[in-house]
Structure formats: C-alpha cells, structure tokens
Amino acid sequence: MAALIGAASAGARTFTATSAHGLALMHEMLHWAAGARLPIVMANVNRAMGPPWSVWTDQNDSLSQRDTGWMQVYCESNQEVLDSVIQAYRVAERVFMPAMLVLDAFVLSHTAEQIEIPDQSLVDEYLPPYRPIYKLDPNDPRSFGALAPPDVYMELRYKMHQAMEDALDEWARADEEFSELFGRRYGLIEPYRADDAKILLVTSGTVTSTAREVIDELRAEGRRVGLLKIRVFRPFPAQLVREALRNAEKVAVIDRNISFGMGGIFAQEIKSALYNSPERPPIFGFVAGLGGRDITPKVIREIIDYTESHDEPEDLIWVGVKR
C-alpha cells in the first residue's frame, strides 16, 4: 500500500489486491491513502481473521477498516467486481478518496465465471486518463502530508467527509453512465421484489444471490417477502436505505461479520440510519456464515421464518451456532 501511495502521489493510477491479514497489516496505510486523498483502487477478498487461521469468507477484515476513509463496495458476482473496478476509478478520481471492492473468498475468488469484458475504447471513453491536480513534481515542488496543527487538521477531516457525501451522487452518476455505455447497472443499494414486502431481508455480497432464489420461492408460496442488497457501504447511502425500508413491517439483516460486544455491523449501521427517521420498522440482526460456513437457502428460510414468527425484534441472533 505504501508503494501505491508513493506512486499515486507521483501521478500514477494504481491498483492492488489483498485479503484478511494483508488488509489488516496495511491498516495504517489505509488511513494514509485516504488522508492523502489518493484515488487508489483495491480489491479485497473477504476472508475471516485469525486466529485460528481461516482462508474462508467473512466480512470482519473489510469492516474493521470501516473508518479509514475508504469507500467500500460489496459485490455479488464477478461481473459486478470487474464493473465496479471501472466505476470505482471513475468515482475515486472525482472525489479523491480511495475505493475498495469487496468480494467473498472462494464464492467469487478461486472460481471461474463467465463475464463480459468491456470494450477498451468504451472504458477509455468512460474513464479519462488520471490527471491529479497536485503531484510530486520537481517542476512544481510541494510538500505532501506535513505536520498539520490543530488550526487546520479538522478542516482537512471535514473535507474528507464532504468528499464522501459527494461520492454518494458520484456513485449514482457513475452507475447511470456505466449502464448507458455497457448496459449493466447495480445501484448503491438494490431492492429486489421489495415493493409490497412485509418482511425485508437485507444482505451484502454473494449471500444476496442465494437470497434472491429464496425470495422467489417464498413469493411463489404467496409470502410477502423481499430483499434489499447493500452494495455501497461507504459512503453509507442512509437516505436510500431509509426510503427502501420505510414500508416494511419487519427487517431482517444478515451479517457475515461480528463486532464483538455489540453485534452485526450492517445491522448497526441500518439501525443508526433509521433512528432519527419517523418510519422505522423493527430490525432483527442475524449473524451467520462466519469463517466461510455456508449460508444456504435453508438458512435464509430459517431467518425469514424466525423474523415472521417473532413480534419483538432482537439485536443479535446467532444462526446455526453449535452451543
């Protein structure tokens, strides 16, 4: 990451990929990349943190980096990963914040999936060359990252937050223009069969694909259930989430992560987004699939059944844990 920071500071477009402990190891430099306002793009394969060693998927690695100032996009398919890389450069280079694409270990990584590789000339049209306003240049010597006293530091942090706010619009615009050129769009969030749903399931990553199947089955059985996929996690599309959830009677969030001593992180974020909203349905927080345990259609059915059969919401429900 430090090599990328050096290269991006000197005006190059940069990319790397990592996973789990590699990501944790670069934690300090994630702050540095964001604080330096460098539009670095990185793919992170979601893998569980050790010990004990695990190579299987969960989201604790990337969610531990939530507050570093990186944009985070949780992808559902390999096509979405590739498309999101292109979109991420577009957004990152407009708001000058780094972006992380997140994909589930072994479900997306280490697997083969047919994808459409976008035409280079169309990508060039979509993504103009990176021309930073400032860079390390002997013809225009400047100092980057020098000590900032209290009278300026806070303003720099304010600007980072503003950039993240701007990024919400930029992601929407990037997605819109991407769809015009390439015919695919993903949204910051994606509701699926959600319109008249009494129970809304909230997912991220590849669990979403499994959930789509289950929702279709349950709909066929006449049950009013729907799905909300959270794709862009930072910046958090709070307003979109509020609107998407407002009419649900109950919300069930599947978290493939755990903040020890509190609960699932997506559930926390969603509750936080809804708290000041007049319409806030009860939220059930499910933690499932840690360390790569499969979240099967059966597991998702159980989650929906549990939500349907309980009146009082619960902050943390462990799914399938052997006690």
Next chain:
Amino acid sequence: MRNFTLPSEELMGSGHLGCQGCGAALAMRYALKALGDRTIVVIPACCWTIIAGPFPYTSLKVPVLHTAFETAAVAASGVRAALDIQGDTETTVLAWAGDGGTFDIGLQSLSGAAERNENILYICYDNEAYMNTGIQRSGATPYLAWTTTTPEKAPKTEPKKDIMAIMVAHGIPYAATATVAYPDDFIRKVQKAKSIYGTKFLHVLAPCPPGWKAPSEWTIKLSRLAVQTRVFPLYEVEHGERYILNEPKEAQALPVSEYLKLQGRFSHLSEKDVGAIQELIEKRWQKLLRMVRESS
C-alpha cells in the same frame, strides 16, 4: 583538504525547525546540494518530519512526500515506478530516514527494496536514538550509551547494529558511510550514488546535541572525532563486495575516550567501560580492514 567546491545551489531554507547544531539538518543541506533540484524526497516519521516544517510551510525547495514510519523505502519505490512510467528517469528519488525508521521499524521494507534493487537512494541520518520522541534507545544506539529508556544505572548493553553489513549483504550496487565533518567526502558519495542505477544506501552519522548531551557547536567536532577514533569509519562498498576505505589504513587512531568524554550520554562510563568500547571498536575496525584487504 582535497580540491573541493561546495555546490552553491541552496535547496534547503534557513527557516527549518531543526535544533541548533542538528547534524541531520546539515546532512540534508549537503545531500540536496549534491543531488540538485531534480530530486523528490520521501520522509518517514523521524526528526525530519518536523524539521521539514508544518503545513503549509516547507523548508525544502524540492517535492517532499511524508509517509509512515516503516515505509520510506517502499514509498520511494512507488514514486520511482510512477516517474518511470511517466518517462521521467532523470529525477532522483531520495528516501531520507532516521535510524529508528531504518535500523528498526523500516528494516523489512528497506530490505525488500534492496532485494528488488529499486532505483532509489536511501540515506539514513543516524543520530543513534529515537530523538524526535524524546531520546529512546534504537538499534543504532551505541554500546553503554545513556538514553531515557537505557538510563545511567542500566545503560544499553547491546552493541550498535551493523546496518552497513546488513545492506552490503543484499549485494546492492553501492553502500557508503559519511559524516557532515567531511562535506567533500559526503558530497562525492551522494553524487556517486546518484550516478549508479539501483539501490544505493548511505549511512550518515548525525550528531544530536540534545540527545548526545553535547554543546550544539560541537556537531562538526564530534563528527570528525567519530571518524578519527574509528567509532564511525568512512568507507564504501560496491556491489556488496568491493570495500574502499576513505582514510589511510595506517593512520594512528585517537583513543575513543576523546570522543566519549565530550558527550553527556557517556558521562557515567567507568574506565573499564571505556576499555570495553575501545575493544569493540578495534574489533570492528579489524573486520573492516580484513574486508578491504580481501576485496582489493
């Protein structure tokens, strides 16, 4: 004095934030005089984080990239890669780190860069402790020296890490020692390093008046004595093999006490301690002579 003219170009301003008599400040001035304005400086956490000046000021007239403690060499490698891909092979990328960021915290990234033979110049200005944070011991702190974490009653019991041997073992094209007491030698080495492709490493002894507990006007004197007592011999190593001594082998060295007695950080030493240090220095000197002999 050999024929020598100090390059007149000043790329470091007088308004820097170094302490009076700071060896590291003078070292930067000489290094930039040698390198010229086509230079980008990468500075990890170290005294120079402060000396370079706070936002929005800078004491250098060349671009500066501040970076985290352990990343000088790798960030410099990134800058180099970006310049190369943009067609700029002329600009020198200078990683400028203290002993803490070199001997200790940044060693693995430095080793990685050296192993890849990244085309960078890495200069370690060595003031022999974490001076910026209040004089804590580092791997570069000399045997029996006082620091705040090796107090007089329990001075440092380990000898200074031989960073030159570590860098030389990487087989990099050029490694050398230098001090600010010999600007001709210093500047020649920087210019030589600039002319070589690959990883170049310079180990510069940089007296620190507050940390060494010595008057600020003795920085040059102490630098010179460090060489004359063979505490810090001046030498070069090419391609990890060819050792070149930059002083006469036969010259009579001054006793190490001449160097130690001027510094408060050594004021607690007994005669026996001084003897032990003298022995250590003699041993390292003989080893160096052996390497010079074997490679000539």
